[in-house]
Amino acid sequence: MNHFQYKNGELFCEDVAVADIAKEVGTPFYLYSRATLNRHFQAFDSGFEGLDHITCFAVKSCSNVAILSLFARLGGGADIVSGGELFRALHAGIGPKKIIYSGVGKTEEELRYGLEAGILLFNVESEQELQRLNRVASEMGVTAPISFRVNPDVDAKTHAYISTGLAKNKFGIPIQEAVELYVQADAMEHVEVRGVSCHIGSQLTLISPFIEALRKIKAFVARLGDRGISIQYIDLGGGVGIIYDDEEPPHPKEYADAIREELSDLKATLIFEPGRVIVGNAGIMVTEVQYTKSNRGGEKEKHFVVVDAGMNDLTRPSLYGAFHAIQPVVEADGDPLVVDVVGPICETGDFLAKDRELPAVQQGDLLAVMSAGAYGFTMASNYNSRPRAAEVMVDGEQFEIIRERESMEALIRGEKIPGFLEK
Numbered sequence: 543m544n545h546f547q548y549k550n551g552e553l554f555c556e557d558v559a560v561a562d563i564a565k566e567v568g569t570p571f572y573l574y575s576r577a578t579l580n581r582h583f584q585a586f587d588s589g590f591e592g593l594d595h596i597t598c599f600a601v602k603s604c605s606n607v608a609i610l611s612l613f614a615r616l617g618g619g620a621d622i623v624s625g626g627e628l629f630r631a632l633h634a635g636i637g638p639k640k641i642i643y644s645g646v647g648k649t650e651e652e653l654r655y656g657l658e659a660g661i662l663l664f665n666v667e668s669e670q671e672l673q674r675l676n677r678v679a680s681e682m683g684v685t686a687p688i689s690f691r692v693n694p695d696v697d698a699k700t701h702a703y704i705s706t707g708l709a710k711n712k713f714g715i716p717i718q719e720a721v722e723l724y725v726q727a728d729a730m731e732h733v734e735v736r737g738v739s740c741h742i743g744s745q746l747t748l749i750s751p752f753i754e755a756l757r758k759i760k761a762f763v764a765r766l767g768d769r770g771i772s773i774q775y776i777d778l779g780g781g782v783g784i785i786y787d788d789e790e791p792p793h794p795k796e797y798a799d800a801i802r803e804e805l806s807d808l809k810a811t812l813i814f815e816p817g818r819v820i821v822g823n824a825g826i827m828v829t830e831v832q833y834t835k836s837n838r839g840g841e842k843e844k845h846f847v848v849v850d851a852g853m854n855d856l857t858r859p860s861l862y863g864a865f866h867a868i869q870p871v872v873e874a875d876g877d878p879l880v881v882d883v884v885g886p887i888c889e890t891g892d893f894l895a896k897d898r899e900l901p902a903v904q905q906g907d908l909l910a911v912m913s914a915g916a917y918g919f920t921m922a923s924n925y926n927s928r929p930r931a932a933e934v935m936v937d938g939e940q941f942e943i944i945r946e947r948e949s950m951e952a953l954i955r956g957e958k959i960p961g962f963l964e965k
């Protein structure tokens with residue numbers, strides 16, 4: 543359930559009319575509902591009540607500091623994948639002992655930053671990263687707490703680009719080879735082995751791949767035990783899917799119950815890295831219709847709705863062919879039409895929806911692109927020199943801009959014309 547609902551034919555976010563926000567903020571903008579963010583965080587976290595666990599929100603899915611700060615207040619930690627995300631998480635008030643660091647390509651500088659901050663765990667993804675981390679920690683005179691991200695070779699049955707737990711994916715260490723790496727790490731002076739982690743993909747709509755991975759992890763932890771290595775943290779990653787269209791993902795409670803059942807005999811702190819399931823349906827993107835046009839002459843007449851948000855603002859449709867429901871902010875009568883909703887970017891791949899039946903819309907109408915809270919703004923770019931959209935949060939009857947629309951000056955910040963061109 544989310545707090546984007548129609549009242550008398552007008553879309554509201556909690557108790558604020560979306561059109562009123564558009565009037566004040568301009569378009570396009572991302573809009574988040576605080577009540578929905580709260581609700582979804584708690585729906586996930588409370589599933590593990592009574593179990594020792596940390597819900598480390600996947601910062602990559604939605605990284606605005608206001609949202610991170612909200613989760614920090616609800617007791618959440620952070621799953622980060624870059625120095626920039628570490629900076630954001632700390633800035634938002636997330637304690638370092640609730641921060642875990644994933645990712646295949648951590649630089650030396652980033653490892654140093656994580657060590658300085660005193661984060662809970664580095665999820666190490668290769669032998670070379672282990673060597674580097676041990677060296678950097680030794681130079682700093684500290685010990686690095688680690689988990690290895692193991693790749694359990696499980697098919698998450700999701701989109702190929704967001705499947706991460708197969709042997710052919712770049713992530714993690716093959717589970718068959720990982721024991722020897724643990725033994726190697728255990729003997730290192732500046733590394734302390736604490737956990738095991740895995741993340742098999744995103745937008746999973748089935749429970750079975752999670753269970754398959756979990757069973758492999760359990761057997762793996764037992765093998766480590768045989769080698770005298772005990773594990774304090776088991777990190778099961780993120781990945782629970784959401785409804786964009788007609789998917790039927792498991793409810794977070796169902797996911798939690800399945801994990802509870804499987805893990806009842808293990809004594810470890812559980813870590814989760816959910817992103818999409820918490821923020822996906824807690825945010826929308828609002829855009830204004832600029833033009834409508836029809837191209838005749840092809841096999842069939844094609845209708846386009848050109849809006850002021852493009853693939854630079856929300857890239858998921860172009861990148862993955864992802865579906866986002868598109869709804870008018872103010873409901874209108876009129877015959878529906880099958881249209882492509884396209885942006886202003888000079889790419890044929892710049893679309894938000896293809897062959898979609900929409901109620902008749904006109905220039906100046908507002909459209910809400912639903913389920914845009916996850917991997918929406920965080921994947922936005924400045925392509926075509928388009929300033930990035932504003933972000934707004936609603937709380938009951940009030941709203942605040944949580945990120946200003948980018949200015950033209952910001953577009954060229956850091957750029958300069960070299961002196962030699964002036965000669």
Ligand SMILES: Cc1ncc(COP(=O)(O)O)c(C=O)c1O
Pocket residue numbers: 600603621644645704706741743744745779780781782815816817818819916
């Ligand atoms: C390591 C890791 N953890 C957590 C996540 C979050 O996944 P989701 O947003 O599907 O919960 C991802 C996303 O791909 C990831 O790569």
